[in-house]
Amino acid sequence: MRLPRPADHLTTTQQESTDMPVPDIFRQGMARGWKTHDGSALEQDLTLEADVAIIGSGAGGGTTAEILSAAGFKVLIIEEGPLRTSDDFAPLRENQSYPALYQEGLGRMSKNGAITILQGRAVGGTTTVNWTSSFRTPAPTLKHWADVHGVTGHDVDSMAPWFAKMEERLGVAKWAIPANPNNQVIADGCESLGWKHDIIPRNVKGCWNLGYCGLGCPTNAKQSMLVTTIPATLDNNGELLYLARVNRLLIDGSRVTGLECVGMDERCVAPNGRKITVRAKHYVLSGGGINSPAVLLRSNAPDPHQLAGKRTFLHITNFSAARFEQQLNPFSGAPQSVYSDHFQWHDGAAGEMSYKIEVAPMQPMFASTVLADVGQRAAETMASLPNINFMLALGRDGFHEQSSIGSVELRSDGTPVLDYQMTDYSWDGIRRAWLSMAEIQFAAGAKQVWTVHADAPWTSSWKEAQATINNLPLELYRARLGSAHVMGGCAMSEDASMGVTDSLGRHHQLENLSIHDGSLFPTSIGANPQLSIYGLTAKLATQLAERLKA
Amino acid sequence: MSEQTNNNIALAVSRRGLLKFSLMGSAMLATAGVTASLTGCSSSMPQDGYKVLRKEDVAFLSATIPVVMQGTFAADKVAESTLITLKSFDHSLAHFSPEVLKLVQQLFDVLGMSITRGPLTGVWGGWENASPAEVANFLERWKNSAISLLNMGYGSLTQLIPMAWYGNPEAWGHCGYPGPPTI
Numbered sequence: 005m006r007l008p009r010p011a012d013h014l015t016t017t018q019q020e021s022t023d024m025p026v027p028d029i030f031r032q033g034m035a036r037g038w039k040t041h042d043g044s045a046l047e048q049d050l051t052l053e054a055d056v057a058i059i060g061s062g063a064g065g066g067t068t069a070e071i072l073s074a075a076g077f078k079v080l081i082i083e084e085g086p087l088r089t090s091d092d093f094a095p096l097r098e099n100q101s102y103p104a105l106y107q108e109g110l111g112r113m114s115k116n117g118a119i120t121i122l123q124g125r126a127v128g129g130t131t132t133v134n135w136t137s138s139f140r141t142p143a144p145t146l147k148h149w150a151d152v153h154g155v156t157g158h159d160v161d162s163m164a165p166w167f168a169k170m171e172e173r174l175g176v177a178k179w180a181i182p183a184n185p186n187n188q189v190i191a192d193g194c195e196s197l198g199w200k201h202d203i204i205p206r207n208v209k210g211c212w213n214l215g216y217c218g219l220g221c222p223t224n225a226k227q228s229m230l231v232t233t234i235p236a237t238l239d240n241n242g243e244l245l246y247l248a249r250v251n252r253l254l255i256d257g258s259r260v261t262g263l264e265c266v267g268m269d270e271r272c273v274a275p276n277g278r279k280i281t282v283r284a285k286h287y288v289l290s291g292g293g294i295n296s297p298a299v300l301l302r303s304n305a306p307d308p309h310q311l312a313g314k315r316t317f318l319h320i321t322n323f324s325a326a327r328f329e330q331q332l333n334p335f336s337g338a339p340q341s342v343y344s345d346h347f348q349w350h351d352g353a354a355g356e357m358s359y360k361i362e363v364a365p366m367q368p369m370f371a372s373t374v375l376a377d378v379g380q381r382a383a384e385t386m387a388s389l390p391n392i393n394f395m396l397a398l399g400r401d402g403f404h405e406q407s408s409i410g411s412v413e414l415r416s417d418g419t420p421v422l423d424y425q426m427t428d429y430s431w432d433g434i435r436r437a438w439l440s441m442a443e444i445q446f447a448a449g450a451k452q453v454w455t456v457h458a459d460a461p462w463t464s465s466w467k468e469a470q471a472t473i474n475n476l477p478l479e480l481y482r483a484r485l486g487s488a489h490v491m492g493g494c495a496m497s498e499d500a501s502m503g504v505t506d507s508l509g510r511h512h513q514l515e516n517l518s519i520h521d522g523s524l525f526p527t528s529i530g531a532n533p534q535l536s537i538y539g540l541t542a543k544l545a546t547q548l549a550e551r552l553k554a
Numbered sequence: 555m556s557e558q559t560n561n562n563i564a565l566a567v568s569r570r571g572l573l574k575f576s577l578m579g580s581a582m583l584a585t586a587g588v589t590a591s592l593t594g595c596s597s598s599m600p601q602d603g604y605k606v607l608r609k610e611d612v613a614f615l616s617a618t619i620p621v622v623m624q625g626t627f628a629a630d631k632v633a634e635s636t637l638i639t640l641k642s643f644d645h646s647l648a649h650f651s652p653e654v655l656k657l658v659q660q661l662f663d664v665l666g667m668s669i670t671r672g673p674l675t676g677v678w679g680g681w682e683n684a685s686p687a688e689v690a691n692f693l694e695r696w697k698n699s700a701i702s703l704l705n706m707g708y709g710s711l712t713q714l715i716p717m718a719w720y721g722n723p724e725a726w727g728h729c730g731y732p733g734p735p736t737i
Contacts (some may be wrong), residue, residue: 096734099721109649383625
C-alpha cells in the first residue's frame with residue numbers, strides 16, 4: 005500500500021492520478037474476509053448474535069466498537085445507512101453523495117421546515133461526511149454540566165487523557181497548511197479588529213487539501229470511523245450489518261433481550277420486508293441525537309421522567325455571505341481551518357447566547373441552497389460564487405433557561421422528527437452573530453455583505469450592514485437557519501429525574517443498555533462536537549469493557 | 555371534492571383577513587390535501603420517465619423552474635435546462651424519507667388542484683398556461699404570506715429547484731465552478 009500523497013503535491017494530482025490510484029481500504033478488507041451483512045440484499049430473515057450489539061456506526065458507535073472488540077468482545081455494529089467507500093466518493097459529485105449519505109436523503113429538517121439539519125447516515129455516520137473540525141469539549145461546558153446537570157467525573161483533567169488518546173488515534177492536529185481564502189477571511193477580519201481567532205485542528209492524515217470532506221473522503225485521509233475504528237473492529241472478529249434499521253429494543257423488565265431490525269432498500273428509503281433479530285449480552289445505543297431517543301421512544305423503554313428526546317440541541321446556525329474583489333474559490337481547500345471564539349464565552353457559560361464563527365465550503369449544489377433566492381438576484385449571486393466568502397455562526401444552545409431547544413417526536417410511521425422552538429433569547433444571539441460576521445467580513449476587505457435573510461439586501465459598508473441587520477424581522481423562514489450538529493436528547497446525569505443515563509452512559513432503568521453518542525450531552529458543546537463524542541465514548545467504552553469482564 | 559369544502563375555501567379566500575390565522579390556513583391546506591388523496595383529484599402514479607413526479611407536478615415545476623432560474627439558464631437553453639432540473643428534482647425526491655416526500659407531495663397537491671391553486675397562488679388557468687409574471691407573483695405571495703405553511707412551501711421550492719440544477723455539470727459554467735478535481 006502506498007503512502008498518501010501530501011497536500012503540497014496538489015497541483016500534480018491530476019497527472020499522478022492515472023497511475024497511482026488510492027487503495028480502497030474498506031473494499032480490500034472485505035476481500036480479505038471481513039464479516040459484513042447487507043440488509044438490502046438479504047434473501048431471508050436473519051438472526052445475529054454477539055457479546056455487544058452497537059446501534060449506529062458514527063463517532064460514538066465506531067469508537068465503542070474498536071475498544072470493545074480490542075478487549076476481546078464479539079461486537080456487532082448495526083448501521084441504518086449504506087456502505088459507501090473511497091472508490092464511491094471519488095467522482096466527488098454532490099448529487100451522488102447527498103442523497104446517499106445524509107439522513108432522509110438530505111431531506112431532514114425541523115418539524116416546522118424552517119431549519120435544515122445535515123446529519124450523516126452511512127457506515128461511519130456523520131464522521132464520513134463531516135468537515136473534520138476537531139475540538140476538545142470546552143472547559144466551561146464541562147464545568148456547566150457538573151454545576152447544573154448532575155454530571156460527575158468528566159472535568160477537564162479527567163477528560164484530558166481521553167481526548168489525547170483519540171487525537172492520537174485519529175491524527176487530530178492543527179491544520180498546518182495555509183488556510184484557503186474562504187477561511188482566511190476570518191483570520192484577516194479578526195486580526196484587523198483585534199478579535200481572537202485560531203487554527204482549527206482536523207482529523208486527517210496525508211490530506212490532499214481538496215475541500216470535498218462533505219461528500220465522503222475520496223483519499224481516505226480523513227480519519228473517519230469508516231477507515232479507522234470500524235476496520236479495526238472487523239479485523240478483530242467484529243461484524244457489520246448495514247442498511248438495517250433498529251426498529252425497537254425488545255425489553256423484559258429491566259433488561260434488553262434483543263433488537264428487532266428491518267432491512268432497508270438499497271436507497272435506504274423504505275424497509276424491504278426482511279427482519280433481522282439481534283441477540284447480545286449488552287447493547288449500546290449510538291444513533292446520535294434524534295435517532296437514539298427515537299429508538300427508545302419506539303421501544304416504549306421505561307422513562308419515568310419523560311426525558312427521552314427532550315432537550316435536543318442544534319448549535320442553531322445562521323449565515324452571512326460576502327463578495328470580494330478577488331477570487332476566493334470557496335469550493336477548494338480544507339473546508340474549515342480557522343475559527344473565532346471571540347463571542348463564545350464573553351458573557352459566561354450561561355449568559356446571552358454566544359457563538360463560534362467558522363466558514364462553510366461552497367460547492368455549487370450546497371451553495372445554491374444556502375444562498376437560495378429567485379430570478380435575477382439569485383443568478384447574480386451564484387455567478388459570483390468564486391468571489392464569495394460564506395461565514396456561519398454556531399449558536400450555543402441549551403445553556404440558558406430561555407434558550408431555544410428541541411424535542412424529538414415520532415411521526416405516524418415511527419420515524420423521528422425534531423420540534424425545535426426558537427425563543428427571543430436565541431433570536432437575540434442570531435442577530436448579534438449576523439453583526440459579528442458582517443463586521444469581520446468588511447474588516448477583511450469584503451466589497452459587499454449579504455446577511456442571509458429574505459429581507460436583507462447586499463450591503464456595501466459595515467455601517468449599512470449594521471443598520472440593515474438591526475432592522476431585520478427575526479422570523480422563521482425569512483432568516484435562513486440550519487444545523488449540522490444534533491446533540492442531546494438522552495442526557496446523562498447522576499440524577500435520574502434529569503437524565504436518561506448516568507455519567508457513564510448507563511441507562512438509568514435498563515441494566516444492559518448503554519448510550520454512547522452525542523445524545524448524552526446535557527447542553528450543546530460550543531464547538532464542533534465530534535472530538536467531544538470520541539473522547540467521552542472512549543472513556544465510557546473502556547469502563548464498560550472493564551465492567552463486562554468483571 | 556365536495557361542494558361544501560369548495561365553498562369553505564372560497565369563503566376563506568374571499569375574506570383575506572381569515573388567512574392571517576396560519577392555523578386556519580393549515581387546516582385548509584390539510585383538508586385540501588386529504589380531500590385530494592381521498593377523491594383521487596390528484597393522481598398518484600409517477601409520470602412516464604419519472605420516479606416520483608406526477609403529471610400535475612411536472613406541469614407545475616415546468617412553469618416554475620424557469621422563473622426561479624431566470625437569469626441563470628442560458629436564454630437559448632431554457633427548455634433543455636428545465637428538463638435537466640426536473641429529472642434531478644425527481645431523483646432527489648426519490649431518495650427523501652417517505653415522510654418528507656409526503657410533505658412535498660402535499661405541497662404539490664395544493665398547487666396542482668384547481669380548487670386550491672387559484673385561491674392560493676393567483677394562477678387560475680392551470681400551470682401550462684401560467685405566464686412567468688403570474689408565477690413570479692405567486693412566489694412573492696408565498697414568500698410574504700402570513701400562513702407559515704406557504705412560507706415553508708416557498709422556502710422548499712426555492713431551495714430544491716436550484717439544488718436540482720447545480721448538481722449538474724451543465725450548471726457549472728454560470729457559477730465559475732471548474733468541476734471537482736480528478737482523483
